[in-house]
Amino acid sequence: MPATPFMTQPPAIPKPSEPPLVEMPARKRPVVGIGGAGGGQSGQYPIIEAIKRGETPEPRRHESVMSAKHILDIQNFQLWYGHSKALHGVTLPIADGKITSIIGPSGCGKSTLLRSVNRLNDLVDGVRTAGSISLKGEDIYARGVDVISLRKRLGMVFQKPNPFPMSIFENVVYALRISGERKRRVLEEACEKALRQAALWDEVKDRLKSSAMGLSGGQQQRLCIARSIVCEPEVLLLDEPCSALDPIATLRIEELILEIGQRYTVLIVTHNMQQAARVSDYTAFMYLGRLVEYGRTADIFQLPRLRETEDYVTGRFG
Amino acid sequence: MRSIAEIRRRSISTMMFVLCAAGAALIVSLLLLVSGYLVWIGISSLSWEFLTAVPTGDVSNPGGMRHAIDGTIILVALASAVGVPVGVLAGVYLSEYSSEHVATGTLRFVADVLTGVPSIVVGILGYELVVVPVSRMTQSAVSFSGYAGAAALAFIMIPIVARTTEEMLRLVPRTYREGSLALGATRAQTIFRVVLPGAFGGIATGVMLAMGRIAGETAPLLFTALGSRLLTHNPAEPFPSLTLQIYTYATGPYPEQKRLAWAGLLVLLALLFVVNLSIRIVASRHARTRVGA
């Protein structure tokens, strides 16, 4: 199988055939203190090495997360873009009412997995899937599933804020409008409630009629969050919601995620490990389309079972 | 349970999907209808004689359109001989001399305005600007001529070529120019050796498109070239063109001539089809060399 493109991996992996003369002493040194340089020596990361060879090793799933009550159950989920396989048998149950984050280097399939949950990948040409994802026990990839109703049960916020070119009010109530809700009072109440939950109400209550395009990036992203919770979704999907924002706006969104996490189940994809550590209850580490380790955030960051995970979350690898 | 509103919005969506597909299908079928009809009737009227003979003057056996085919080729060649260099140079100015931005901004606007001039107005301008003064100078009655026709066609061609050239040149990365200038090349060297070759495929496409466009024009020739039933290669005389001859025959009363009009249209369309197809091929090859190289 040809190597999957994986461009952001800085240290070059020595080819096995090369005589490892120079590398020899490095291998004997203890892992801690190597820094990023020790990267991908063979034998150091058996699971990563196996994944790079195209295998799918059994991931470590901690009992703590497997025993929780699950709302979303991803079972042996596989996905192909045309001929290239992007997800290799991911099994990842998501705990009800908690915040779960998925971390991993770019290209590890975490966004693809997130977009599979509300079937947005259906839009992409040549996508095939296998395995199952079920929401409250119903398989969302079963034949005859109504994708539109499914998407109404799942809120989603994208990498870049994508407000629609209309007023702030119309943006927030869009999901209600398209379902045919016309009553002014209902719309206004829903709008205020969603904006309050998104911590945006005080900033925009005087200019609900003005265009959403005039808001700052962080405000736009909070507007998008308000827009996606106006129908009270069962799960809120956040796809790197802070990647286009400055640090202060990021901080506000993180506070908001923690607050929203008390009401909703949140699944957040991020490449920012500190963010995952700050906001989530559970963390999954993915690599090249495979799940590597999955457990309570505290465990993943402080007591990971795999050396790969430890070195990734401490920034020594990846 | 689905509410009425839910069922309503879904059925609207399905209905609109069908309507959109129907819209696309309608456009494609219109093309097939028009061109199918044309091929159907045109092919039965097309003959070797059509391509080689000249009009006989006999309405029941009207001969061929050799004169008109030659005429169109000569008119397009004459117009391109002026229009392509002027258009490309103007395009180079709009793109490469952008430091003179007040002038380029205005001239870009002017070129846009010129591409929107209705072709019949261009024909009238040709009459007033070329035919009338020449008649006055030569003291002849009215001197319609191939030159006047070619001038009108060039008038249409120049702004089109200028704008496409400019747009294509803008696609050439700035690093090309900087790379060349950094090596000590002059501006002319940079433009001729780096910028123009880099955009060659795109400019060629634009030029061919413009040539196809003027080959199919009738209105600008009505009062300039006027048309002729004689085989002439002298553009100083009233000059035949395929489109003028088709128009004359199609609006005339004689059935045999109408058949010739269909055949003429078929030849014209076949010509344009070949041009368009080769544009596609050139454009895709161009895209490959630019990206893949």
Add this chain to the structure above:
Amino acid sequence: MTTGSATTVMPPTSGTSRGSKGSGASSVQGGWRLGDAVLGLACRGSAALLALMLIALIGVLLHSAWPAIKQFGPGFLVSSEWRANEIERPLRDAAGAVVIRDGEVVTETLAPAFGALPVIWGTAVSSLIALVVAVPISLGAAIFLVRVAPKLRIAGAASFLIEFLAAVPSLAFGVWALFVLAPFFQEHIGPWLLRTFGEVHALRWMFYEKVTVAGRTIERPIALTGRDLLSGSLILAIMILPIITSVSRDVLRTVPRAQIEGTLALGATWWQSCMAMLRYGRSGLLGAIMLGLARAAGETMAVTMVIGNNNQISPSPFAPAQTMASVLANEFGEATEGLHRAALLYIALILLAMSLVFNVIARRLVVGRAARSPGS
């Protein structure tokens, strides 16, 4: 192997290699300095020619139309008389009876008169009907091309067909309309319409016209020949379909993916997400429609062949009419008399001004949209 990043790395490399070829000619550097000057001159000259062309266009038309402008002024726009030659006719009194004096019929002479209202009416109505027919079809087709065709892998073929349709000369549509559309209408649709709606009182204005003959106003049926305002409008609609479709397709393509996914993620149906696309691209789409309008207003040959060429204002779509472009094509060649030609040039000037305004607005809308959209 790799996607995206490799292609952005390549061009500078090949650019450098081309650049080095350029420096290889440094032995003739002196010649190239001169070359710079010559090229600068040629480019500036060619560009100046563009300006000269526009000035010549407006100047010549103004100059040649001046007699008519001086004589008729702005009233030209609202006058509906069109007499190319002097007419002598019997004088009538208020009751409509012919005046007879000393046993002889008294005649009056009407001087040539020109007014542009009928052709402005014809252009406006035919363009509007064409837009009403063409815009929904075009927008639907554009949505299909952007949202559906790529999945069916027919986007390339469909786009090629539509672009070819745009390249078909208007003469071909004219001949087709003259020989196929008009006879079909005359033989089948016209009689059917007349049978079905001819006696409906509310639709009488469509099938009957009032004419004043010999001082009396009578109502007579309009001959449904298929060479009328409606046929002209329909052929115009066919001709502006491709331009509106291809420009709208380009506009819709610039709608960011995140907008479409954003609506779908909120549970929008296919059509609701399409509506969001249309809303996002609305100014560009308006530009596409304006371009279509500009083309319809200036279109000559096809319209001339089927619109019936009659300088009149009739409410009926089945009456022959005349547009600004068609009156020019029909009468300019025969207009030997000075005022007649000046009047035609006056019309040409109005037509020019109108299409320029439409074109400029359209371009601003389309280009303005593209410039604002992120990523371009």
